Amino acid sequence: MIHSLLARGSSIFRSSAMQRVLAFGGLIVLFVGFSLASPNFFNFENIKGILLATAVNGVLALGSTFVIITAGIDLSVGTVMTFSAVMTGVFITFWHLPVPLGVLAGLSAGALCGFLNGTMVSRMRLPPFVATLGMLYATKGLSLVISGLKPIYFTDTPEFATISMGSILGMIIPGFDIPNAVLILFGAAILANLILTKTVIGRYTFAIGSNEEATRLSGVNVNAWKTVIYTMCGIFAGLGGVLMGARLNSAQPALGAGYELDAIAAAVIGGTSLKGGEGTIVGTIIGAFVISTLANGLRILSVPQEWQIVVTGAILVMAVYMDNLRRRKE
């Protein structure tokens, strides 16, 4: 059935773009809907809250997008985030090292976990689901062990919290105090977009997800590049850990599990295909905002948190279903 295969193929490029438009449309619908439903939704303070709430999940989702485009999955980004926050806490609070070193420790911890994931997936040929599930458990346990089951507070180093909660923008434009975490999210997103669309890493991310064997036979060292991609995902998780720690002014060792699913959901709502080969950073960022806007709006409408989760699930399934429907039509 080569004909139908090709016919389907012709929609591939458009479909990713379409899903993004769809997700963006959905985001606008959410904004308009919540604004009409509640006077407390559309104001600067609340929008700021949504932006801040998106920062951590957004950063995690950036890394996940790369991994998912390779037709892989990383279930460990949530707990790797926590592990990184804990390592930052160890450096800054336990060992009294300077804050920049602590940040570096967090990023490195993420990178190391990502590197191990990548090694397991590529050289040891473990299915990504299994390898990163193992990493999920390992980092979850290690965070508890290292922290001694207790949160590590950054109270001695107030400058650490400003990484997330300070506002450089507010200093430049008085009153426009968008938190730094949001700036970092957008900075990271721009960087991720550059890597995905303009560099060899990005090119091979798509190539591996689209046809791994062909990529290998083209002389590309698929194992090495997969390791690079998972390591990068780990670094984004590490950045998420730093942002999370700075936002809570503490490393909470029991937090983290479940964040990986939000990250995956953001990527998928934004049009990244779990089958690999398709996805965009813009889409993922929109997806992350859809999730946090939904949570925020429902909370303002006094919908209990449990129900917010149910609605998020329904939206996720609906987004993918609509994408499927449209593809079938084409």
Next chain:
Amino acid sequence: MPDKNPEDYLVLMQGIDKHFPGVHALNQCRFDLKRGEVHALVGENGAGKSTLMKVLAGVYKKDAGRIFVRGQEVEIPNPRAAIDLGISTIHQELNLIPHLTVAQNIFIGREPRQKIRFLLDDKAINEKAQQVFDMMHLKLEPGTLVANLTVAKQQMVEIAKALSLNAEVLIMDEPTAALTEAEIEELFRIIRKLREQGVGVIYISHRLEELKQISDRVTVMRDGHTIDTVNTQDATIDQIISMMVGRTIYEAAPDVPEHQEEEVVLEVRNLSRGNVIKDVSFKLKKGEILGFAGLMGAGRTEVARAIFGADPVDSGEIYVHGRKAVIRSPKDAVKYGIGYLSEDRKRFGLTLDLDVENNMVLATFRKFMGALGWVNDSKIHQTANHYVQALSIKTPSVQQKARYLSGGNQQKVVIGKWLTCDTDILIFDEPTRGIDVGAKSEIYRLLNELAHQGKSIIMISSELPEILRMSHRIVVMCEGRITGELSSAEATQEKIMKLATQRGVVMRDNGVALPQNNGVV
């Protein structure tokens, strides 16, 4: 045989041995390739051609033997090393990356960079690709996504990729398997051009009639041995076949028992669907093999799928045994006793990871369920064994996974599946694609037997000898229309081809009409 001087050859392989667990895949194999020649490599499936070529391409490591390239003895430990030696493979299952553009595919692994080394230079990549296309006299847009190209064009992209790698040795594995006649002509034109430029082409094919057109020499392999190398001009196809199978079988002689039944079991009236099926009407009689000839994309598969309820139609009526049939889904079609055997067994016909017996009863599972929904394993077992014997399927047991069967035997399992459904109208879509010569003649025998038992068969085939040999009547399609009907007595290859190209214009999958044979793909 006296030792050959490696200096005389582009490639010389001697005494190549390769073992896989339990299989001696290559046994002291030899092969050589001169500059500017097309050297065909033939053999049944499993004869070792692909393995031998994978050794040359660095995919497999040889256990023993020597390889010389341009007179130098070389080791080829990985695909990269082969590419560096100027050896490129155009794979049967095309190895392109659908989500990347044509140019990105050609230069994958060696992307041109911008001044800031970190960034890719997509402008340079497109220009360089265009240069290669110009050299090949090929009309192709470097920025097109590969997923949007026809198979033929994807193949051209693979060749362009090889040329851009300065390949001097081109290994082509079944390059024409999925091409139309016009596309094959175009491919041959490019192969001949490469030959003039001194490129050596190794041409693996099942279509022996093609060898006469394109190859200078032929090497035959069988059971992991190199049997012989001959000049193509000096050998007849029958001689080559007998070397391949190690026995003499007849391939071309017509094989149609008389057909006398007049009872019409299936009648299709004015079937239409968009651009792909245009006002198709025909009748199928009891015990008849009705051949559907035409080029790829002529709409034959589409008609079959429409009859089978796999695709919706705009208009038209189907009568089964004289009564109007409403077929909206394959389930309905099965109810009317219609079975469809897809051209792509692996995607649509078989569940590769299930065993033979479960594949056979997949469509009729309900028959094998007891009162409480228990599955009656022994009955399944019995039925499967019956068909394994009746169809002489070669498998160690009915518990063998379908994946491990040869193409011919997989096809027979699919046939078995439809026989358990009590179907009396069977639509075979390219029943022998990718099946070796020996198994082919068994499938033919089986089709004849089924027809003899009163089953009615529609056989879609792109191989004219097959159509001529098997059909009682032949319907020819072109561009979604039936352009003619021939009795087996009056049909010839020439007449069929004339009908199959009656328009003189080939419509492509994307609906763009291309003039034929104008030297541009």
